[in-house]
Amino acid sequence: MGLTSNKVLVLAVVVAAVLFVGTVWLWPRLARQNWRTVSGRVGLMLATQLTLFASVGLAANQAFGFYASWADLLGKETDPGIVVDHSAHGSTGGPLQVVSTSDVPGVRASRPETGGQIQKVDIVGRTSHIATPAFVYLPPEYFQPQYRTRTFPVAVVLTGYPGTAQALVSKLNYPRTAQQLAKDGRMQPMILVMLRPTVAPPRDTECVDVPGGPQAETFFAKDLPEAVLAHYRVGKRPGSWGVIGDSTGGYCALKLAMHHPKVYAAAAGLSPYYKAPIDPTTGDLFHGDKNLQNRADLWWLIKHERAPDTSLLVTSSKVGEHNYKDTLKFIEDVQATNVTRISSIILDSGGHNFNTWRREIPPTLQWISGRLTDR
Incomplete structure (x- = not known):
């Protein structure tokens, strides 16, 4: 049973409940002062607390998508073969392969023409040679006869780190929210390409x-758009593509639009930061290349390079987010360019978590929809 399986969570809760009842029931029998009874009391308390902590941890992991598997949790995803090198002629079906299809969670519809569809896909970068899975949301209009010649705008949606792409579908509810907003006429039908920014795990x-090392920026700026363009009816013009992300994904979204405004016409960073960190999870990202390090610093970029012709949205909270002051400063610096357009969502309170982002996702989708074309 997988780490995110409901069966694992239910089993942990049941074991915790049984141990709690057992502790209450057996405690009088273990009241004597000898090493056997003392050991029994200590053992029962430790076992009960461990199962309670395990239950809470499993529930939190399901809610926030911190770890995707037992190997991910235990740090066993350390195989150095993190970049898959496929020759351009090695794939028989193109850079994007559909693995499976499913209905949109939470949408009552019997056909994709009425409820849309989720496609699980594998993508192989022609230039970066990075291979990664993703989920693609296709709106109902994509399958309707009257739209058969229409192209659709695309929003690439990124998780935080470590994050799971599945969480974008089932926890943050991007497809269901997009479907409902379009149905209500509050945004145009859009294709969502949902994946982790961690394309070279761990x-x-x-x-x-x-x-x-891994050419992650090339993958997102060149390979991913090419793969999606080759497989779906999507807009080919720069104004047809946007990118959204939370936390690490939010930083990536902003950077991709600022570095590649001819690819991404708009970017939304939910609870982003503005400079790439260097820590044990990243390793040495720049290998002494000062220019590469500077360009990964959005503060430096906005002040020292030509302002990009793109639209940015940033979010934060007055209470609960550590990026609040940085976000206000970033807004001020971008405004000073008079070229790059900047918008914001500032909540009175909200932590760095799924609940906060679920509050920000509907207006974010409306915002980015209004800045993309379908051609």
């Missing part, structure tokens, strides 16, 4: 082209 590449 390493956190911060969407950087690491010298001698």
Whole structure:
């Protein structure tokens, strides 16, 4: 049974309940002062507390998508073969392969023409040679006869680190929210391409082209759009593409639009930060390349390079988010360019978590929809 399985969570809760009842029932029998009874009391207390902590941890992991598997939790995803090198001629079906299809969670519809569809796909970068899974949301209009010649705008949606792409579908509810907003006429029908920014797990590449390592930025700026364009009816013009992300994904979203405004016309960073960190999860991202390090710093970028012609949205909370002051400063610096357009969502309170982002996702989708074209 997998780490995120409901059966594992139910089993942990049941075991915790049984141990709690057993402790209450057996405690009088273990009241004597000898080493056997004392050991019994200590053992029961430890076992009960461990199962309670395990239950809470499993529930939190399901809610927030911290770890995708037991190997991920135990740090066993350390195989150095993190970048899959496929030759351009090695794939028989193109850079994007559909693995499975499913209905949109939470949407009552019997056909994709009425409820849309989720496609699980595998993507292989022609240039970066990075391979990664993703989920693609296709709106109902994509399957309707009257739209058969229409192209659709695309929003790439990124998780935080470590994050799971599945959480974007089942926890943050991007497809269901997009479907409902379009149905209500509050945004245009859009295709969502949902994945982790961690395209070379377990390493956190911060969407950087690491010298001698994973070419993550190239994947998102070149390979991913090419793969999606080759498979779906999507807009080919720069104004047809946007990118959204939370936390690490939010930083990546902003950076991708600022570095590649001809690819991404708009970017939304939910609870983002503005400079790539260097820590044990990232390793050495820049290998002494000062220019690469500077360009990964959005503060430096907005002050020292030509302001990009793109639209940015940033979010934070007055209470509960550590990026509040940084976000206000970033807004001020971007405004000073008079070129890059900046918008914001500032909540009175809200932590760095799924609940906060679920509050921000509907207006974010409306915002980005209004800045993308379908051609």
